[in-house]
Amino acid sequence: MSTRAVHAALSWDGELRFLAESGTSRLLLDSEGLAGPSPVQAMAMSLAGCMAIDVVHILTRGRHPVTSVDFTLDGERAETEPRRLLRIRLHCRVGGGVAASAVERALQLSREKYCSVWHSMRQDIELVTTSQVIS
């Protein structure tokens, strides 16, 4: 499979739920966010996951002694249809003996250069990233 291509197939599972497949993965999407994530929740997880993976990749490649990485995302949607994402705050917490500047640099590289998901999103979404190193 070309890494340039992405495929997905979805079938209706009743109510406002769809069973999605991509590669070997399956995900039940539920408009209500009950039986599985809503589409916007899945998008939020994909964005945070993309940046989190970049940060781990950059820090471990740089031989920083990372012991834990946690991300939280808080997003705000418009009140009116299509209720798109307007503002997103991503907070990154890294454990281990890592310099705060290295974490900030990794976040910046993800945002500016590597994050496929972020660069597929509207660039006028207000994206604020913060970070913290814990011992």
Place this chain on the structure above:
Amino acid sequence: MSTRAVHAALSWDGELRFLAESGTSRLLLDSEGLAGPSPVQAMAMSLAGCMAIDVVHILTRGRHPVTSVDFTLDGERAETEPRRLLRIRLHCRVGGGVAASAVERALQLSREKYCSVWHSMRQDIELVTTSQVIS
């Protein structure tokens, strides 16, 4: 929880994998797309799911006798970093005695008015939607 807000929390699960949570849902994201979807696969599923849910919602609200709805998504990414999505084809297949024009109209309404995920994405992504009614 305000429907305007979306939250997610992610923790590193080793290698380039993150366990993501949003609401009551959990999703393991894997850069390689093996243990779970890659972030771009998850984004693709969220986009297709958002439009698919809109289409079911619009058709059933209009009392069309829908018996099945399937979506396929084929996306193409850029060759160079950040390897963002460039082109997406979405094909919608609806079963039941539904007029092809009603399916096309539902897709158009999702794309132009309702789809939160699509409207959170770059609008210069080439998005082609097609549909088919099966008996």
